[in-house]
Amino acid sequence: MTVVVAALIVLLSILPMLRLIQEIFAPGGTLSTAAISAGLTNATTWVATGNTLVVGFFGTALAVILGTSVALLVTLTDVRGRSAFVLCYVMPLMIAPQVTALAWLQLFGPASPLLKMLGIAPPLGSRNPLYSPEGIILLLGVQYGPLVFLLVRAGLRKLPRELVEAARASGAGWFTVLRTIVLPLMTPSVVAAAALAFVSCVGNFGIPAFLGIPANYLVLPTLIYQRLAGGGPAVLGDAAFLSVLIGLIAMAGILAQEMMSRRRDYRISSTSLAAEPYELGKWRVPVQVVMWCLIVLILVLPLFGLLLSSLVPGYGIPLTAATATLDNYRFVLFEYGAARRAFLNSFALSLSAAAFAVLVAIPVAYLVAWSGKKWVKYLNLAVELPYALPGVVLAIASLLMFLKPIPFTGIQIYNTVWIILYAYLARFLVLALRPTISGYHQIDRALEEAARVAGASLFTRMRTIIFPLVAPAALAGGLLIFMTALSELTVSALLWSSGSETIGVLMFSFEQGGDSNYASAISAITVAITFVLMLLANLLAAHLPSGVLPWRD
């Protein structure tokens, strides 16, 4: 089993990265720095890198400020309606970035049905204020604030109440405790969250694609997309260089985090109850009002805008009871051939990726959680890599690997749906692996050992003891994969070809062609599916380690 697992992971994680590096240093098999110097001397490279860093930094800053404040309020104070709020606040994380982008565009644009209803829409033809770096930063902050929130909240929950109480007994008021005890102790969580948000921001494709391309504000992922769309496989070397550049920027973020968290000792050794919530007293109601306003602003209004524009018959037509129509839905669901194909493709891809990941995660997690061998740690790292690095990197690596037919077999998967499947498998495996590992950690190993003593072989133990016990966690992971892959855009935007469109690609091309209403209809459908899946996953919740379903409080 071990050998099979290792081979699989080499194929999915290590090989593509090696192939990418080879392309940079030795394109065509001979060592050369031509690709690097060509990339370095191109001015657009530098402009896009600058832009990437700008939106990366400010997007991260916004996400950290939002996510940390919300985490502090939700965890440390006595605000009410906590689980409902957490569910709503984490929602944007479950929605694909390009859907978020589209929803906000529909909300603020001159054609916005909502603004038109209110009679405050800017004149048709004026520029949408979100087509700007500020717009990109805002949406990145909204999209990844919940990511920061989840990590900081997990950290806060481990804060022993005695540390807070000792400070209060020393005479410190609440604000002082926050400033001198809570926030310093949360530095590791905040820094880790910031690093994760940074990697996500610089690697994000959906938001800068929808908001930046119309303003001709390119970041590295969108630059790669444009190059490839314009030049095809001929410019792959170029794209490879750019994707390694993003990879490096992302890794720099992770390294910076490592260095910062080494500087001081923040280890909290004792375990204890969580701190008593701070009583907001007369501030409770205002704080709750502000928090729910935030939800209305970042979730309800955009989704409402999305829904409204999916009901509008055409661009710029005001929405009234008379004009509202379901035609857009009918068109994308039943009439447009490519759309039907895209739905089929995306469903099949997500389903296979999820099923495959669940099946692989159970034995891999077994090794990671229980074998205790050193090389297994690297195995785990290798699985994390394709997800930790921006999706563009993996997409380009897959292109490079499969541009030519697979050696010895002559099978050509380039320009088919299979190459997308390969990339999904590599990228999302970790989403099933993580919950499964924590599922294993919750199981008493003696259960398996008892079966072993009883004479059961590894395979029998897997089937009869282990699978039933970790299955809920692995399935929840599979569900997360399904949700993520269903409206995925970053990878498929670079790998699709006619016939292998995905829902994400379809949305993108509708929006680029000016058919926002169709794009909105598709987005509304995916959001609805996501909701339903979240509800389904909640049914599993009782059997899951805590933290597997991010939106559950």
Place this chain on the structure above:
Amino acid sequence: MAGLTINGVTKTFGDFDAVKDVSIDVRDGEFLAVLGPSGCGKTTLLRLVAGFENVTSGDIRIGREIVSTAQGCVPPEKRRVGIVFQNYALWPHMTVAENIGYSLKVAKVDAETRKRRVEDAMALVDLKGFGDRRPANLSGGQRQRVALARCLVAAPSLVLFDEPLANLDVHLRAAMEDEFAAFHKRTGTTIVYITHDQAEAMALADRIAVMDNGRLAQLAAPRDLYREPANEMVASFISEGIVLPAKVLIPAEGGHVKVDVLGQEVVVRCRPDEMRRAEAKICCRGPEISAAAPDEPGIDGTVRRAVYKGGVARIEFAPDADPSVVLHFEQPDPNPFEAGARARVRIASGWLIPGGASA
């Protein structure tokens, strides 16, 4: 310095009373230990005094100031109490000196004075030269001393300890016990000290409050607690007391009374106002039980177990009159008792547990 008055305090979580109608008056400068089995509400009581929880009813006063009532309470940061936690609760991101100086910094004491007072506090707990260390690099005993210094430095009016020695090994415990005693003597601070270790409570405290299921079972000096337990719970909790059914034969005279225990007539200590009653209980302890000759007054029964413990043997004895009770005591060598054999023991004295409402 200030005394502490806990007056009829009840604390309810949901519909569960963690502390029920507890009244304790701690004198200025007194060392009070709170003793009780796990889950009896000791920590809750301490958190009420510190102000981390508010009382459901009753009130708490520190010195003359009322700090807790059901209507509202003074927040912990305004109470000037010091706390030493079982898990030390040192802030890992600060050095030892920063930990100790924290309350002074919060109170905006100037850097010069702060430094001096932190050094004084460190000297007091024997931690000179440790100022730049991090808590992670200290031993358990050193951490507890830092925690002590941290609460001393602000010269609190009242110091609360929550099982401060529970995480330390036996040797360190003895040393820290001496240190706490010395500290109390030196500073004269009022101390409330929570523990479930009887020996610790007896060794340190002026008075001990025994808690049981959220109620105050008895508040007395260690010696009185041992010799004159107010009720069955205290009698059996303290030093493995043996509680036996008894019949009071005559009214008390001069603090003694004659009772019938398992068929033997014994003169036991009692409250001066005890009357004749049938359903009484006495408490006696191992040293008050010994082997009896066949012609002496005594109790017949069977030896259940005899466990040799080096120099003495622990004997468990089931009397014929009531085989459900077990008398246990230690018999020095040579040991005439054998497991399963018939034997006769006698009770030399004991304490008549006050009846009914006087508990």
